[in-house]
Amino acid sequence: MGEKKPTRQEALELLHRYNESDSLRKHAYAVEGVMRFIGRKRGGDEETWGIIGLIHDLDYEKFADQHCQKTGEILREHGWPEEYIRAALSHGWGICSEVAPETELEKYLYAIDELTGLVVTTALIRPSKSVMDVQVKSVKNKWKDKRFAAGVDRSIIEKGAQMLGVPLEELIDDTIKGMQEVAEAIGLKGNPS
Numbered sequence: 001m002g003e004k005k006p007t008r009q010e011a012l013e014l015l016h017r018y019n020e021s022d023s024l025r026k027h028a029y030a031v032e033g034v035m036r037f038i039g040r041k042r043g044g045d046e047e048t049w050g051i052i053g054l055i056h057d058l059d060y061e062k063f064a065d066q067h068c069q070k071t072g073e074i075l076r077e078h079g080w081p082e083e084y085i086r087a088a089l090s091h092g093w094g095i096c097s098e099v100a101p102e103t104e105l106e107k108y109l110y111a112i113d114e115l116t117g118l119v120v121t122t123a124l125i126r127p128s129k130s131v132m133d134v135q136v137k138s139v140k141n142k143w144k145d146k147r148f149a150a151g152v153d154r155s156i157i158e159k160g161a162q163m164l165g166v167p168l169e170e171l172i173d174d175t176i177k178g179m180q181e182v183a184e185a186i187g188l189k190g191n192p193s
């Protein structure tokens with residue numbers, strides 16, 4: 001592939017080949033949706049932002065103990081540009097990779113990855129089970145409740161927002177809006193009432 005940009009179709013095929021789990025696929029679509037929304041808003045190349053979101057956890061199902069490292073290997077085997085690979089790896093900075101987020105795209109990926117999980121749990125406790133009803137204040141209200149979405153590390157999100165110099169509220173708002181655009185694909189459209 002050389003330095004040719006990967007297409008969404010290629011990214012999707014890799015995602016599906018390496019991830020059979022419905023919840024991992026939905027997480028990928030959620031992160032893609034948010035990255036597209038923010039990339040567009042920030043005047044970036046939406047397609048690049050989205051594709052990196054889609055494959056950031058590529059190796060997680062099959063190589064959880066080598067998370068990030070295997071993603072790098074797989075993408076290199078497929079000739080993906082280094083720009084995409086380093087961006088994908090930077091989401092696990094300090095956890096499964098040494099690649100610190102540097103570009104705006106990388107910092108946003110780092111900041112919103114965990115946040116999508118908090119928005120999912122916030123949607124699921126609503127009677128509608130819909131992300132369309134989630135508000136910034138509902139997510140903020142659960143920030144300090146450690147038992148709520150216990151797996152979501154709030155400190156990573158805060159660190160990401162700090163790196164970006166973006167208020168937490170704005171980051172949460174962007175994440176909700178990005179996920180609303182893909183509500184159907186992530187199973188959070190809810191039931192019409």
Ligand SMILES: [Fe+2]
Nearest residue numbers: 056057091092
């Ligand atoms: Fe990850």
Ligand SMILES: [Fe+2]
Nearest residue numbers: 027056057113
């Ligand atoms: Fe992730």
